[in-house]
Amino acid sequence: MANQTNKQEDNPLSGKVAVVAGASFGIGAAISKMLAAEGAKVVLVARGEKLLLETKETIEKEGGVVIAVTCDVTKRSEVKEMIRQTENTFGPVDILVNNAGVWHYTFMKYAKEDLWEEIVDVNIKGVLNCIGAVISGMCERRSGHIVNVSSDAGRMPLQGLAIYVGTKHFLEGMSHTLRQEVCHDGVKVTSVQPGPVDTPGLAERVTKMDDECKRRFRYMDEGIKLTAEDAARAVIYALKQPKDVAVNEVLIQPREMPL
Numbered sequence: 001m002a003n004q005t006n007k008q009e010d011n012p013l014s015g016k017v018a019v020v021a022g023a024s025f026g027i028g029a030a031i032s033k034m035l036a037a038e039g040a041k042v043v044l045v046a047r048g049e050k051l052l053l054e055t056k057e058t059i060e061k062e063g064g065v066v067i068a069v070t071c072d073v074t075k076r077s078e079v080k081e082m083i084r085q086t087e088n089t090f091g092p093v094d095i096l097v098n099n100a101g102v103w104h105y106t107f108m109k110y111a112k113e114d115l116w117e118e119i120v121d122v123n124i125k126g127v128l129n130c131i132g133a134v135i136s137g138m139c140e141r142r143s144g145h146i147v148n149v150s151s152d153a154g155r156m157p158l159q160g161l162a163i164y165v166g167t168k169h170f171l172e173g174m175s176h177t178l179r180q181e182v183c184h185d186g187v188k189v190t191s192v193q194p195g196p197v198d199t200p201g202l203a204e205r206v207t208k209m210d211d212e213c214k215r216r217f218r219y220m221d222e223g224i225k226l227t228a229e230d231a232a233r234a235v236i237y238a239l240k241q242p243k244d245v246a247v248n249e250v251l252i253q254p255r256e257m258p259l
């Protein structure tokens with residue numbers, strides 16, 4: 001018994017059930033790998049099956065316990081089904097990492113409304129669908145941790161990213177309030193706010209920037225970016241705190257690019 005207690009203290013994530021939305025590549029894949037290395041049972045969630053299964057295989061080769069569930073977080077019924085599969089396989093969700101997110105570099109004057117809608121759907125509705133599927137259970141069990149991967153864009157204006165900035169400000173306000181609502185139910189809510197991170201999503205979107213954005217985001221060419229692992233370590237840091245300690249926000253940026 002004493003040994004078991006020590007093990008839990010040494011490795012607080014061991015045996016925890018962790019759902020990572022947006023886990024097939026980029027920051028989410030890095031978070032998933034680290035969670036599995038810490039002994040968590042990890043549920044990888046994304047739309048594309050091929051890369052999701054590749055990440056699953058990588059984790060399994062390292063001895064991690066993992067399942068992959070294809071799911072579009074913008075579809076509430078798919079999210080509910082993903083949580084049902086999780087509970088059937090591993091049991092109730094201890095940790096939800098809302099990492100799935102999209103953005104496009106375009107000034108609002110170009111009125112790319114389909115892109116605006118996509119950003120709102122994934123970054124706001126997708127996060128709410130995932131929280132909605134787990135929050136009541138966490139409060140009933142008086143235990144749980146929700147990590148919302150926000151952005152430094154949730155703390156300031158960024159020309160060319162107005163809709164994205166708006167969704168991340170929503171995430172900040174919602175996280176702040178949810179945290180106050182559920183802290184007495186034993187549930188933690190952390191917002192992790194990375195600056196630019198070198199991921200497949202960033203690399204692809206940089207090639208599609210408006211000319212205005214190319215000027216505004218010139219620092220991208222100078223290689224001033226975090227790695228996905230840098231951002232993932234911030235998530236793991238928040239998750240590993242003692243039960244009564246809450247790391248509520250983590251702003252993590254390249255040293256040469258403070259707010």
Ligand SMILES: NC(=O)c1ccc[n+]([C@@H]2O[C@H](COP(=O)([O-])OP(=O)(O)OC[C@H]3O[C@@H](n4cnc5c(N)ncnc54)[C@H](OP(=O)(O)O)[C@@H]3O)[C@@H](O)[C@H]2O)c1
Nearest residue numbers: 022024025026027046047048072073101151196197199201
């Ligand atoms: N990269 C940066 O510079 C940066 C900076 C600050 C904050 N962030 C935030 O960090 C998070 C991850 O960014 P990233 O750069 O790692 O992105 P990424 O490389 O584009 O990866 C995004 C992940 O989310 C999944 N995804 C996208 N839409 C989804 C949906 N509707 N349902 C389920 N999964 C979905 C993708 O897989 P599928 O496409 O197969 O679904 C993929 O696994 C985002 O919330 C982003 O806003 C990124």
